[in-house]
Amino acid sequence: MTSESEDRIMSRDCISSPTIDEASTERNMIGNGTLKKGPWTSAEDAVLVDYVNKHGEGNWNAVQKHSGLSRCGKSCRLRWANHLRPDLKKGAFTPEEERRIIELHAKMGNKWARMAVELPGRTDNEIKNFWNTRTKRRQRAGLPIYPPDVCLQTLNDNTQSQNMVTFTNGDTSHAEILPTNNFQIPAVEFKNLELSHELYPPSFLDIPAGSFLDIPGGSLLPQGLGSSCNNSFLFPMAHPPKRIRRSDTYHVCDGGDGGGLNDFFPNVNLFQDDKLAQSFEISSSYNQNLNGDIPSSSSCFFSGSHAFLNGNTSSSEPISWATKLELPSLQYSTQMGSCGAPSSPLPSLESVDTLIQSTLIGQTKSDSPSPRNSGLLEAVLYESHTMKMSKSNNNSNASVVPRDITDSSSQNLQGDEWEAYGDPMSPLGHSAASVFSEYTPHLSGSSLDEHQSVETISVKHEAEESGAKQSDREDEKANHVNYSRPDFLLGSNWFGSTSNADRNKDQSGVSDPIGALLGDDFCSDSKQTAATISGSPFLGHESGKWDDISEICRATGSR
DNA sequence: AAAAGACGCAACCGCGTAGGA
């Protein structure tokens, strides 16, 4: 029965029920006979407490009838459950509780009641409010919803649970998921890419998943995709919507007419521009695999873990399939897999894992092309490298780029390694950031920006080689926040950032996600990039939006 | 000091479901 009917009943009871004492009924009525709403008074609380003490919980509609409260049973139940229960804990959540909530949410999603069971003395409403507030705050600050260790833990849990789920992908090296789970979220886009594989031209499919993520607001996504890949879900928004209206700032295409990206990439290879293509060098392998051996489950890439989504779980967002993401982890493999929607996460995980690994490793084994590595990536890399060498002879660090890529690919990131290396924001965050931070030099077509990019990497490289020159690094950071550093967010307070101080800290420029995701290079290059590709119908009429992005980057970078 | 905006919490609303008549 709906609350309306419930309320109707309440009103009926109050008004005309012959079983109700007339005097009592009149007391229950507020003016025209409707039940009272709004904040509870202490007197009402006392009445309710007294009633429950006498009669126990349950049969809440009877409370109104027998206690004289002009509140509907529903309201009484809520009041009791959320405020009057004697076993309720009062006060703010402890750090332990907060961490527990985060962990639970990573596992369960928005199952507040279930989470409340795990947190004695806390109500679902309390937890929900805490989570929503926290999520909003962190999202505003561009911080990840889930800390990396929670992601990792949940991933491990899911890995274990998924080991019991049958999947047909041949690769079963689950232990290798961790090192590359940074790429999980981009694979969110794989889902859509694959789904739209026949809808979009190959040139479109050349766009790597990460590129969608990296282009602010997922604006490249047509509605058809974007609606299911809400960017706030894909990665935390750097700024509250009130500051940056997504539709205004990032709206590139509405796709409402069903044209989708075809409207913006009509037979145009977006990456015919080498520089841009270089920035998306990973795309070749993505595409390659998209065309090749991604198992069907790859279209269902989402791991069940909410931590993987790292995100905004507000289901108020118009995410068609994302609402599924509210399901607890294990539900994904069971429920979603049966209906063609995202199914067993791990196969997907793994497929992309394998995909990424083969891509990256392939870069180090370019001399032995495999069926999975057709050499397309190497060609891009080589071309990129050649261009770099020819364009900036002075820049001996240009060779750092492939090395860096190799490093990132060859690192067997496990556990805290991942935590240290991965974008603390999330696997997504890292994946997005990794594409831009690690590959940004390719994007930086101009020698000026390229220099800056390589400089950034040089600093990183330097730090990796030795713990020395710390002061140099710090000086470098002071002048140029190195968003490409994987640990640039590690100082953030994952748990209990409820104070204003934390809020302020969260809003520090260092944690700005656009800066993190796009990097300074991209910021400085945004205009140029826009100019570079504005010849395409894709951005031509909206290239001005890149100014906004530049502005965002500058503003946030200076904060 | 005042106004505007942001924030967070309490409460409400709508929907789903279990159980009984």
Add this chain to the structure above:
DNA sequence: CTCCTACGCGGTTGCGTCTTT
């Protein structure tokens, strides 16, 4: 089997408080 009732859950809203300008 259908309808009714009660209850629970998750999302949303309203409003008081705090912060910023």
